[in-house]
Amino acid sequence: MEAVLIIKGIIILAIFALSLGIAAYETYFERVVAAYIQDRVGPDYAGPAGIFQPLADAGKLFFKEDFIPALADKSLFILGPSLAMLTALLTSAVIPFGDSFIYEGQKILVQGIEVNIGILWVFGIVSLGVYGILIGGWSSNNKYSLYGAIRAASQNISYELAMGLAIIAILMMTGSLSIRSMVEAQHGFNWNIFYQPLGFIIFLTCSFAECNRTPFDLPESENELVAGYHTEYSSMKLGLYLFSEYVNMFISSAVIASLYFGGFNYPGMDWVYSKFTSIWGATVGHNWATVIGICVLMAKIFFFIFLFMWVRWTLPRFRYDQLMDLGWKALIPLAVLNMIITAAAQLSGKPLWIGLILTLIIMLVIFLPAIKKRTVKA
Amino acid sequence: MDILGLLKNMTITHWSFYIVSMLTLFGALGTIMSKNPIHSVIYLILTFFSLSAHYIMLNAQFLAAVNIIVYAGAIMVLFLFVVMFLNLREENEELPKNSILIAASIVGGIIGITLIAAIRQTQIEKVNPYSFNTKTGLVETLGSLLFNKYLLPFELVSVLFLIAMAGAVMLGKREKGERHF
Numbered sequence: 409m410e411a412v413l414i415i416k417g418i419i420i421l422a423i424f425a426l427s428l429g430i431a432a433y434e435t436y437f438e439r440v441v442a443a444y445i446q447d448r449v450g451p452d453y454a455g456p457a458g459i460f461q462p463l464a465d466a467g468k469l470f471f472k473e474d475f476i477p478a479l480a481d482k483s484l485f486i487l488g489p490s491l492a493m494l495t496a497l498l499t500s501a502v503i504p505f506g507d508s509f510i511y512e513g514q515k516i517l518v519q520g521i522e523v524n525i526g527i528l529w530v531f532g533i534v535s536l537g538v539y540g541i542l543i544g545g546w547s548s549n550n551k552y553s554l555y556g557a558i559r560a561a562s563q564n565i566s567y568e569l570a571m572g573l574a575i576i577a578i579l580m581m582t583g584s585l586s587i588r589s590m591v592e593a594q595h596g597f598n599w600n601i602f603y604q605p606l607g608f609i610i611f612l613t614c615s616f617a618e619c620n621r622t623p624f625d626l627p628e629s630e631n632e633l634v635a636g637y638h639t640e641y642s643s644m645k646l647g648l649y650l651f652s653e654y655v656n657m658f659i660s661s662a663v664i665a666s667l668y669f670g671g672f673n674y675p676g677m678d679w680v681y682s683k684f685t686s687i688w689g690a691t692v693g694h695n696w697a698t699v700i701g702i703c704v705l706m707a708k709i710f711f712f713i714f715l716f717m718w719v720r721w722t723l724p725r726f727r728y729d730q731l732m733d734l735g736w737k738a739l740i741p742l743a744v745l746n747m748i749i750t751a752a753a754q755l756s757g758k759p760l761w762i763g764l765i766l767t768l769i770i771m772l773v774i775f776l777p778a779i780k781k782r783t784v785k786a
Numbered sequence: 787m788d789i790l791g792l793l794k795n796m797t798i799t800h801w802s803f804y805i806v807s808m809l810t811l812f813g814a815l816g817t818i819m820s821k822n823p824i825h826s827v828i829y830l831i832l833t834f835f836s837l838s839a840h841y842i843m844l845n846a847q848f849l850a851a852v853n854i855i856v857y858a859g860a861i862m863v864l865f866l867f868v869v870m871f872l873n874l875r876e877e878n879e880e881l882p883k884n885s886i887l888i889a890a891s892i893v894g895g896i897i898g899i900t901l902i903a904a905i906r907q908t909q910i911e912k913v914n915p916y917s918f919n920t921k922t923g924l925v926e927t928l929g930s931l932l933f934n935k936y937l938l939p940f941e942l943v944s945v946l947f948l949i950a951m952a953g954a955v956m957l958g959k960r961e962k963g964e965r966h967f
Contacts, residue, residue, distance in 0.1 A: 484824070524924055528851035535859025539831070542863070546824060546870050554870065561867050565860065585848075585925055 415509065415516050423520060427500050431654040432462040434713060438654075441717040469647035477640050481547040488544025489641065489648035495537045496655035502526040503662050504588045506672050506702035510691045518698065519588065526587035527575055530663055534571075534618055538564040540652065541620075541627060545637035556636030559728065560627035563617055566735035567624075571614035573743035574607045577750040578667055581759070587663075591671035596678070599670040603753070603763040605770050606746040608668045610739055615660040617735070619653060622720040626728055661712035662705070669708050672701035803843060810836040823869045827862060834858040846923030 436451065436459065443450025451458030476485055503526075506518035523529065538561050545557025578600060582590045594600055601608050617624040628636030638649045665671060680700060685693035726734070753762040796804075813836060816829030834857045841850035921927050932940050 481822075481824075484828070487828075523847055524926075525847045525851045528848070528855065532851050532854035532859055535855055535863070538863055539866075542866055542870075543824075543828070546866075558867065558870065561863055565863060568860075 412511060412514050412516055415511055419509075419516065419518055420520050423500055423503075423505060424497065426505075427497060427655055427658055430658050430709075430713075431651055432466070434654040434657060435465060435650075436461050437713070438717050438720075441714065442721045445718075445721040466647065469644050472643040474643040474645065475640075477549060479549045480640065481549070484543050484547035485640075486645070488540050488547060489645045489652075490540075491543060492537070492540025492652040493648045493655070495533055495540060496652040496659065499530050499533045499656075499659045500662070502529045502587055503659070503666060504591055504671060505662075505705060507698045508694075509698055510694050517588070518702065522586065522588055524584070524586045527579070527585050527590070527667075530587070531568075531572060531575065535564070535568055537618065537656065540649070541637045544641065544649070545627075548637075548640035550640050552633045552635075553637050553639045556627040556633050556639070559633075560620060560637060563620075563624065563626060563731060563735075566732060567614040567617040567739070570610055570735060570739035570743045571618065573740065573747060574604075574610040574614065575667075577604055577607045577743075577746050580747070580750050580754060587666055587671075591666050591673065594670040595673050597670070597673075597675045599668065599673075601668045602767070603759050604668060604746070604750070605763060605767040606742060606749070608664075609770065610743050610746065611667070612664065613734075613739060615664060616716070616719065617731075619656045619660055619716070621653070621657065621716055623723040623726050624731060625725060626731060657713060657716050658709065661709045661716070664712050665705060665708035671708075672698075672705040674701070674704040677701065799843070802839075806836050806839045806843070810840070823872075824866065827866050827869055830865075831858050831862050834862070841923075844923060845920055848925045848928055849923065 439461065440450050440458075442448075451461040454460040454464045476482060501520035502523060504517065504519040504522075508515040508517045510516075541560040542557045545553040545555075545560070548554075578590065579585065581600065581603060582593045584590060584593075590600075620627055626636075627633075628638065633639070638646055641649060677697070677700075681693070681697045683693075684697045687693060688696060749762065749766065750759075753759040756762065810833055813829045813831075813833035817826050817833060820826050820829060834853060838850040838853045838858075841847075841853060919927075
């Protein structure tokens with residue numbers, strides 16, 4: 409029992425360290441991706457190919473002057489960035505990063521806690537994420553910070569609704585709130601993306617908005633609001649705000665990968681599992697198969713992190729009324745439609761066909777205008 | 787009984803119960819005692835959080851999650867939002883008159899005493915720990931109960947919500963000739 413608890417503790421610590429470490433290196437990759445897209449060199453001074461850039465950044469942030477405005481609400485000014493970081497890190501508790509390790513005949517899940525409210529936990533913590541920004545922006549006693557905070561709040565509330573409706577469609581398919589059982593239901597290339605193309609697009613858009621990433625980074629749009637909610641912040645408090653955005657990005661990539669792309673499942677995993685267990689025996693083989701599953705999930709997560717960055721350096725920012733129109737007039741009706749389609753597909757007994765037809769329709773809607781334009785030009 | 791012996795005999799559940807209860811009371815007192823409305827709202831969020839912790843200790847996970855999503859996540863964000871817009875800082879300097887304070891504390895005290903007396907009077911059913919179903923608070927049990935035994939009230943509540951939603955849309959609708967700001 410003791411050893412099992414220790415291993416569980418190590419797993420939890422590893423997940424915690426991983427989310428921080430990946431978040432740190434996301435800042436580096438963001439610069440590399442931005443440099444590549446803008447045809448620049450990017451960071452290359454700190455270490456070989458600039459890989460020590462995050463450390464240099466952190467060092468710089470720690471040694472800058474920690475400034476609190478005279479009329480700011482001091483306690484809340486400090487609470488703001490702490491809350492932002494806390495809520496960003498809490499979500500990873502319920503995400504299954506891998507199957508399980510066997511130690512002395514006992515299965516230890518590679519997950520912080522396995523609860524049957526997993527997705528509700530994620531949803532609840534995401535809805536709390538706005539407090540950090542809201543409190544920080546208000547306590548700065550600066551009108552631009554307040555505008556940024558209020559924008560963040562209304563944006564998060566608006567996009568949460570569509571996000572929740574998209575998740576309901578997934579719940580209708582799996583019949584469980586636990587993320588682990590959702591992932592296990594996708595075993596054998598039975599990924600939800602084939603059944604839920606519309607839901608995936610809605611969820612992806614909403615997670616961009618919830619992370620305050622471009623094209624939805626209205627709370628910090630520099631040409632309207634100086635720097636938005638973190639105008640008055642400096643030193644590591646600013647660092648925590650920026651860092652929490654990257655942690656959020658990592659976690660939302662993990663959630664997207666688990667909900668729609670099969671989590672730690674990959675095609676041919678049963679074959680790998682049987683090979684491994686025949687070579688190394690049941691216990692060691694199982695553990696190695698789990699390690700491969702973790703690596704696969706990480707690859708999926710990195711793909712989505714790259715997608716976040718790709719979009720950021722490709723698309724311009726929305727105008728605020730466009731953002732609200734998209735959230736309320738496009739995404740929520742689409743999410744309701746998606747729910748109805750999912751219900752019909754589940755009842756019809758052929759959900760896969762309906763999902764694939766829906767994918768085709770979505771592809772046509774997205775790409776037809778582009779094709780038309782090209783043919784007109786030619 | 788000496789306090790030290792009592793402390794030694796407490797289990798982890800006891801400890802967490804007392805800590806969470808203290809947090810709840812701290813949050814509740816902070817809500818009514820802080821002068822700044824924004825601080826009040828933040829204390830109230832803390833209270834909701836510790837109430838959710840209580841639900842989790844009762845193994846009512848679904849209730850805990852929904853409490854966080856609905857109250858801490860949605861309603862309190864709107865509260866904070868509105869309070870920030872109102873900018874109550876300057877007007878809040880002077881406290882209301884003494885007579886109002888005395889009247890308020892008498893009314894509050896009477897309500898509190900009545901509540902405590904009522905709770906003491908009610909006979910709460912004792913649960914047998916050996917035959918108790920630990921899955922009572924989980925989603926599956928709750929769902930099947932709502933959709934079997936309490937189907938009619940559940941459906942009526944959903945109709946009520948629909949009406950409220952339609953009403954909110956009607957209230958928020960811009961009338962003809964009204965300016966878009």
